[in-house]
Amino acid sequence: MFSLAFNDLKESVASWRLWTLLGWLEVRQRYARSRVGPFWLTISTGVLIGSIGMVYGTLFGQKLSDYLPYLAISLVMWGTFSQTIIEGSTAYINSTAYIRQAATPKLIFMLQVVWRNLVILAHNFLIVLLLLAIFGVKSWETLPVFIPALILYMINALWIAMVAGLLSARFRDLPQIIAAIMQIAFYVTPIIFRPTALNRFSLIVRLNPLAHLIELVRAPLIGEWPTPITWAVAIGMAVFGWIFALALTGRYLKRIPYWV
Amino acid sequence: MAYIELKGATLDLPIYDVQGRSLKKTVLRMGRRNTIAEGTDGVVVVRAINNVDLRLEKGDRIGLIGRNGAGKSTLLRMMAGIYSPTHGSVLSSGKIVPLLDISLGMDENSTGMQNIRLRGLLLGMSDTEIRAKQQSIAEFSELGDYLDLPLRTYSSGMRVRLAFAVSTAVDAEILLLDEVMGVGDASFMHKAQDRLADLHSRAEIVVLAMHSNSEIRKVCNKALWMERGNVRAFGPVEEVVSQYEAQD
Numbered sequence: 001m002f003s004l005a006f007n008d009l010k011e012s013v014a015s016w017r018l019w020t021l022l023g024w025l026e027v028r029q030r031y032a033r034s035r036v037g038p039f040w041l042t043i044s045t046g047v048l049i050g051s052i053g054m055v056y057g058t059l060f061g062q063k064l065s066d067y068l069p070y071l072a073i074s075l076v077m078w079g080t081f082s083q084t085i086i087e088g089s090t091a092y093i094n095s096t097a098y099i100r101q102a103a104t105p106k107l108i109f110m111l112q113v114v115w116r117n118l119v120i121l122a123h124n125f126l127i128v129l130l131l132l133a134i135f136g137v138k139s140w141e142t143l144p145v146f147i148p149a150l151i152l153y154m155i156n157a158l159w160i161a162m163v164a165g166l167l168s169a170r171f172r173d174l175p176q177i178i179a180a181i182m183q184i185a186f187y188v189t190p191i192i193f194r195p196t197a198l199n200r201f202s203l204i205v206r207l208n209p210l211a212h213l214i215e216l217v218r219a220p221l222i223g224e225w226p227t228p229i230t231w232a233v234a235i236g237m238a239v240f241g242w243i244f245a246l247a248l249t250g251r252y253l254k255r256i257p258y259w260v
Numbered sequence: 261m262a263y264i265e266l267k268g269a270t271l272d273l274p275i276y277d278v279q280g281r282s283l284k285k286t287v288l289r290m291g292r293r294n295t296i297a298e299g300t301d302g303v304v305v306v307r308a309i310n311n312v313d314l315r316l317e318k319g320d321r322i323g324l325i326g327r328n329g330a331g332k333s334t335l336l337r338m339m340a341g342i343y344s345p346t347h348g349s350v351l352s353s354g355k356i357v358p359l360l361d362i363s364l365g366m367d368e369n370s371t372g373m374q375n376i377r378l379r380g381l382l383l384g385m386s387d388t389e390i391r392a393k394q395q396s397i398a399e400f401s402e403l404g405d406y407l408d409l410p411l412r413t414y415s416s417g418m419r420v421r422l423a424f425a426v427s428t429a430v431d432a433e434i435l436l437l438d439e440v441m442g443v444g445d446a447s448f449m450h451k452a453q454d455r456l457a458d459l460h461s462r463a464e465i466v467v468l469a470m471h472s473n474s475e476i477r478k479v480c481n482k483a484l485w486m487e488r489g490n491v492r493a494f495g496p497v498e499e500v501v502s503q504y505e506a507q508d
Contacts, residue, residue, distance in 0.1 A: 018381040101365045103341035171283035254344040
């Protein structure tokens with residue numbers, strides 16, 4: 001069971017040329033025939049951050065110089081995470097034409113989603129860099145931690161996408177359910193508000209694994225060290241999640257062509 | 261040494277309707293003892309291939325014949341490793357290249373050249389291989405400057421030419437073809453036939469599903485007659501095809 005999934009993963013990674021190409025195609029396709037191309041992403045995210053920042057910054061009574069970078073990092077990172085999962089849930093369904101054509105490894109379609117969202121992240125990250133440049137970097141020491149944090153973050157997104165994609169291929173109402181869950185998760189996770197702001201319902205933050213995941217990639221950029229608990233939750237989720245995802249993939253890998 | 265061996269291979273295709281596709285319905289059904297009210301569970305299983313034993317060896321040129329819906333395409337998909345059998349096994353060695361539906365798996369918004377690369381990668385070609393063959397693929401397709409235009413501007417004949425040119429450029433040890441004739445205009449048709457003949461001579465095993473018996477007699481040395489998922493007859497091409505024609 002595991003060996004089947006492992007083999008597929010190995011072969012998928014080996015055909016990186018294919019999934020990077022497929023990922024690029026999708027990004028380009030969405031913004032083809034427009035002069036600014038994928039930088040529309042940057043612009044629309046910038047407008048979103050600007051308007052939410054003004055309104056909620058005032059509502060929460062926050063200093064904009066602190067709040068705007070915080071919000072930008074949170075929104076951009078959350079967008080990458082939730083889009084990876086939402087698009088992952090339709091990855092097999094949308095690749096029917098390829099799956100029924102040739103016996104390619106199946107996980108390339110998941111890696112394609114991750115790659116695509118990393119490309120989009122790179123575009124959106126310009127806003128974060130811009131805000132850090134304007135309002136200043138809080139601490140240079142914590143910045144390098146962002147790299148391993150981001151890798152761990154995406155490893156977690158990938159296993160959730162794998163599970164979501166596999167189950168969605170069988171149950172076609174699942175992508176809508178997943179999109180709805182991600183919407184709720186957006187509200188109960190400290191993305192536009194600070195983790196400390198929920199004093200009466202702080203349980204929501206402490207027991208929410210997604211709060212730890214977002215904290216992991218946000219803290220290094222706003223000059224804080226992720227706490228050991230945050231690291232432990234993220235690593236634990238990755239380990240158990242991957243075991244679960246690989247077991248499930250190994251069990252149902254052969255059924256995918258029948259389902260799509 | 262290339263071969264494909266099917267041992268008692270059976271394939272049950274599940275066909276889901278809207279009910280069977282729904283997680284909500286499936287969960288709700290779990291708690292219910294009375295299944296009559298709900299009717300079926302939304303899944304119909306069709307036995308597409310039934311207990312097939314076959315061994316194809318080097319040098320075999322097999323013509324797949326049978327009526328529509330006899331399981332020819334499904335059998336090819338199973339040999340290609342796209343569908344894995346529900347019972348029994350399919351063993352093979354050698355690089356398999358399936359040419360099943362040659363117009364699928366291309367990107368509308370990419371140029372012809374980019375599609376050559378995409379399709380080449382999908383069919384398992386390496387990057388250097390694609391680069392080396394790009395020129396000859398472009399020439400064979402006769403699309404010239406159109407190759408720099410996006411695929412969405414192509415006519416259906418042009419698409420098929422491009423897809424055919426890329427697919428047939430792969431070095432295959434085992435070649436699985438499903439009704440690929442009927443490509444483009446008359447002159448291209450002729451070229452395509454030559455190209456296929458050349459492919460046939462290079463590949464070690466060729467399996468060809470086709471409705472033209474005369475064509476099968478010409479290029480194949482064995483024929484496999486499928487009927488409702490079962491092998492009706494397998495043997496020398498002349499023998500099996502005449503039986504098939506007598507039946508029809």
